[in-house]
Amino acid sequence: MFEYEITARDGRARAGVLRLPHGEVRTPAFMPVGTQATVKTLAPEEVAAAGAQIVLANTYHLFLRPGAELVRELGGLHRFMNWQRPILTDSGGFQVFSLAQINEVQEEGVVFQSHIDGSRHLFTPERVMDIQRSLGADVIMAFDECPPGQAERAVALEASERTLRWLHRCRQRFQEQERDGVRSGAEDRFQASPQTLFPIVQGSTFADLRRDGARRVAELGPWAGWAIGGLSVGEPKQKMYEMLEVLDPELPDDRSRYLMGVGYPDDLLEAVRRGVDLFDCVAPTRNGRNGTAWTAAEGQVNIKAARFRADAGPLDAECDCYTCRNYSRAYLRHLFVAGEVLGLRLLSLHNVRFLLRLGEKARETIEAGTFAGWAEDWLARYREAAAKRGDGAIGVTGTMRARTATEGGTG
Amino acid sequence: MFEYEITARDGRARAGVLRLPHGEVRTPAFMPVGTQATVKTLAPEEVAAAGAQIVLANTYHLFLRPGAELVRELGGLHRFMNWQRPILTDSGGFQVFSLAQINEVQEEGVVFQSHIDGSRHLFTPERVMDIQRSLGADVIMAFDECPPGQAERAVALEASERTLRWLHRCRQRFQEQERDGVRSGAEDRFQASPQTLFPIVQGSTFADLRRDGARRVAELGPWAGWAIGGLSVGEPKQKMYEMLEVLDPELPDDRSRYLMGVGYPDDLLEAVRRGVDLFDCVAPTRNGRNGTAWTAAEGQVNIKAARFRADAGPLDAECDCYTCRNYSRAYLRHLFVAGEVLGLRLLSLHNVRFLLRLGEKARETIEAGTFAGWAEDWLARYREAAAKRGDGAIGVTGTMRARTATEGGTG
Numbered sequence: 001m002f003e004y005e006i007t008a009r010d011g012r013a014r015a016g017v018l019r020l021p022h023g024e025v026r027t028p029a030f031m032p033v034g035t036q037a038t039v040k041t042l043a044p045e046e047v048a049a050a051g052a053q054i055v056l057a058n059t060y061h062l063f064l065r066p067g068a069e070l071v072r073e074l075g076g077l078h079r080f081m082n083w084q085r086p087i088l089t090d091s092g093g094f095q096v097f098s099l100a101q102i103n104e105v106q107e108e109g110v111v112f113q114s115h116i117d118g119s120r121h122l123f124t125p126e127r128v129m130d131i132q133r134s135l136g137a138d139v140i141m142a143f144d145e146c147p148p149g150q151a152e153r154a155v156a157l158e159a160s161e162r163t164l165r166w167l168h169r170c171r172q173r174f175q176e177q178e179r180d181g182v183r184s185g186a187e188d189r190f191q192a193s194p195q196t197l198f199p200i201v202q203g204s205t206f207a208d209l210r211r212d213g214a215r216r217v218a219e220l221g222p223w224a225g226w227a228i229g230g231l232s233v234g235e236p237k238q239k240m241y242e243m244l245e246v247l248d249p250e251l252p253d254d255r256s257r258y259l260m261g262v263g264y265p266d267d268l269l270e271a272v273r274r275g276v277d278l279f280d281c282v283a284p285t286r287n288g289r290n291g292t293a294w295t296a297a298e299g300q301v302n303i304k305a306a307r308f309r310a311d312a313g314p315l316d317a318e319c320d321c322y323t324c325r326n327y328s329r330a331y332l333r334h335l336f337v338a339g340e341v342l343g344l345r346l347l348s349l350h351n352v353r354f355l356l357r358l359g360e361k362a363r364e365t366i367e368a369g370t371f372a373g374w375a376e377d378w379l380a381r382y383r384e385a386a387a388k389r390g391d392g393a394i395g396v397t398g399t400m401r402a403r404t405a406t407e408g409g410t411g
Numbered sequence: 412m413f414e415y416e417i418t419a420r421d422g423r424a425r426a427g428v429l430r431l432p433h434g435e436v437r438t439p440a441f442m443p444v445g446t447q448a449t450v451k452t453l454a455p456e457e458v459a460a461a462g463a464q465i466v467l468a469n470t471y472h473l474f475l476r477p478g479a480e481l482v483r484e485l486g487g488l489h490r491f492m493n494w495q496r497p498i499l500t501d502s503g504g505f506q507v508f509s510l511a512q513i514n515e516v517q518e519e520g521v522v523f524q525s526h527i528d529g530s531r532h533l534f535t536p537e538r539v540m541d542i543q544r545s546l547g548a549d550v551i552m553a554f555d556e557c558p559p560g561q562a563e564r565a566v567a568l569e570a571s572e573r574t575l576r577w578l579h580r581c582r583q584r585f586q587e588q589e590r591d592g593v594r595s596g597a598e599d600r601f602q603a604s605p606q607t608l609f610p611i612v613q614g615s616t617f618a619d620l621r622r623d624g625a626r627r628v629a630e631l632g633p634w635a636g637w638a639i640g641g642l643s644v645g646e647p648k649q650k651m652y653e654m655l656e657v658l659d660p661e662l663p664d665d666r667s668r669y670l671m672g673v674g675y676p677d678d679l680l681e682a683v684r685r686g687v688d689l690f691d692c693v694a695p696t697r698n699g700r701n702g703t704a705w706t707a708a709e710g711q712v713n714i715k716a717a718r719f720r721a722d723a724g725p726l727d728a729e730c731d732c733y734t735c736r737n738y739s740r741a742y743l744r745h746l747f748v749a750g751e752v753l754g755l756r757l758l759s760l761h762n763v764r765f766l767l768r769l770g771e772k773a774r775e776t777i778e779a780g781t782f783a784g785w786a787e788d789w790l791a792r793y794r795e796a797a798a799k800r801g802d803g804a805i806g807v808t809g810t811m812r813a814r815t816a817t818e819g820g821t822g
Contacts (some may be wrong), residue, residue, distance in 0.1 A: 066741070080741075335449060
């Protein structure tokens with residue numbers, strides 16, 4: 001259990017299988033985000049049919065509403081949200097810094113005000129471990145401090161050091177729970193399902209902090225998987241890619257690697273070529289609700305555009321999703337113009353499938369030994385389409401605030 | 412084609428089969444409302460899986476947005492909305508009176524202002540026939556004038572008379588279209604699918620106007636089916652039932668009968684016992700979006716209530732819908748409290764299934780000869796639950812404005 005097996009390599013890219021209590025995750029893989037125990041607008045069967053092997057949910061949101069103990073009483077997160085495949089919960093570290101109205105960082109933990117009702121709460125590494133045990137996800141995350149992408153060195157250093165000290169406490173609490181037989185919330189058909197804890201490497205855009213962080217996380221291991229945090233939070237995209245290159249030789253080669261808060265399509269592929277296996281991002285569902293969809297031939301399009309008024313073709317002629325198999329662009333545009341919920345569903349589903357398929361295709365080409373060329377061609381075409389529409393796909397990653405405006409996601 | 416075959420009777424209640432170009436409709440049957448070419452929040456496969464044999468769409472809404480000619484260009488309404496079973500379109504008569512901001516009734520037709528952008532349009536009987544031919548539904552409705560439920564006799568008389576004169580013009584246009592081979596919009600796998608026109612009997616709550624109306628509609632026939640309009644528009648429920656009793660002997664026994672704008676569960680059964688076969692209503696989806704659900708044992712409940720916070724049971728223990736098979740009340744409440752779209756979907760789906768199942772059950776018991784007793788027991792239990800929660804299921808039907816606030820429906 002919790003083993004990661006690499007099944008193929010192509011350059012630095014890897015294909016593998018992560019074995020979790022609720023099932024296997026074949027990587028590279030995108031994890032759709034179910035912030036509040038639902039992938040926004042979608043039913044779990046739709047998410048599974050789109051190819052999702054694992055979803056992410058948010059500790060911060062579920063702690064505030066409906067409460068972790070209630071989820072435990074109801075049989076854990078899997079049963080609560082009717083999702084029987086693996087789940088990963090983020091620790092809330094990212095949210096208390098990006099989403100909570102006020103937060104105060106102390107060595108003990110973070111005091112924050114709920115973005116819902118202004119109530120005050122304290123998250124400590126120990127508390128966050130307890131909450132995640134109650135929720136009962138397969139993979140739980142360490143509590144970290146995540147500074148903005150443009151943070152100065154002193155801020156980044158302090159956050160990285162604190163994250164390491166907190167990791168020590170997370171590990172200790174996790175080990176105590178294991179030793180004391182504290183049952184996880186997931187008790188339906190998995191009888192107190194076991195969990196694994198992933199550490200998060202911080203260090204912002206400073207290569208030496210990243211290297212040092214990775215080495216000191218390793219000392220606290222072994223870990224079934226490693227997360228890379230503090231990227232895709234407003235730094236230049238090239239900086240993000242550079243940090244992945246710095247970390248690649250530092251992370252144990254035989255463990256899964258999860259880049260938090262990423263997936264725009266180009267970032268996902270750039271990260272796969274730098275040795276990353278797992279991803280999550282709210283972009284597919286958030287963009288979908290705004291009427292924005294990724295397409296193979298035209299890049300990102302907004303379905304509300306007048307040019308789609310009488311367009312009888314599918315949203316993306318190269319896509320195999322339910323939306324593209326059954327509806328015209330004209331109908332999708334109609335749903336958005338008329339304010340119909342089905343439109344939000346159909347575009348969210350398409351975008352989720354788009355990223356899941358990108359992961360599948362990366363896996364297939366890695367296994368076939370053709371990844372490098374395929375990824376290069378794919379990226380060139382995507383960037384050409386982006387350049388045509390004049391918004392330049394390469395630039396700066398989304399800010400923390402933008403990433404969490406309506407959903408949780410990770411950091 | 413368009414034949415209605417009665418397969419069983421129990422008292423005045425009838426079970427039958429209405430044969431339409433896109434499939435059979437076994438009655439009694441509820442028709443979910445897809446105002447803007449989508450049953451709100453639901454995908455067509457979900458509506459079909461819930462047991463819907465036919466859906467209703469609205470001429471008024473689709474004329475304004477996206478436009479009937481566009482729907483024709485895209486292969487007709489069936490293909491546009493990805494629904495391959497029968498469709499009935501309402502004529503827009505009800506909407507121009509209840510929903511349009513300003514309307515001016517002339518003998519020629521009704522001039523009205525769009526509720527969307529204030530633009531001015533003219534609906535005449537001929538124009539409404541042309542629009543419905545473009546949309547391509549299996550059953551299209553005559554253009555009628557629908558007064559409020561509390562209308563005085565003079566108003567009701569004038570509306571009924573005008574509706575009869577307009578029916579004459581509708582029929583004439585319909586016959587011209589048939590004679591001239593004007594193709595309907597539904598051309599995908601049904602090659603210019605044929606249509607049938609249903610007349611609407613008006614007359615408000617005046618028995619003599621209803622009787623006279625029915626007789627004069629018959630003179631313009633024969634008709635494949637008959638609609639009863641101008642009920643469920645703010646009149647006392649007992650008045651509605653009384654009008655159905657007045658009409659029952661007047662309508663040809665061997666044709667299907669459609670009571671427009673009805674279905675609350677009690678009204679549906681009361682109407683079936685008075686010889687009605689078909690129904691439509693926006694209540695299941697509108698209530699669902701408001702968090703209100705029908706249940707067998709507790710009547711109408713609001714899932715947002717605090718008492719459901721930790722309720723691990725299904726929404727309705729006697730229901731076989733997707734929602735009740737897979738989710739707890741606690742989870743459904745969480746979705747509504749957290750503002751998640753999936754909640755709107757799950758409650759809408761449950762309510763739609765609730766009414767469809769009521770139709771199925773009525774059909775089965777009519778066929779078994781046990782309808783009268785079953786309906787009486789069902790109504791007694793439903794009313795007892797309603798009395799317990801103190802809101803009295805029997806009273807006045809919804810007003811026209813309330814019925815159309817967010818959706819189309821019929822009148």
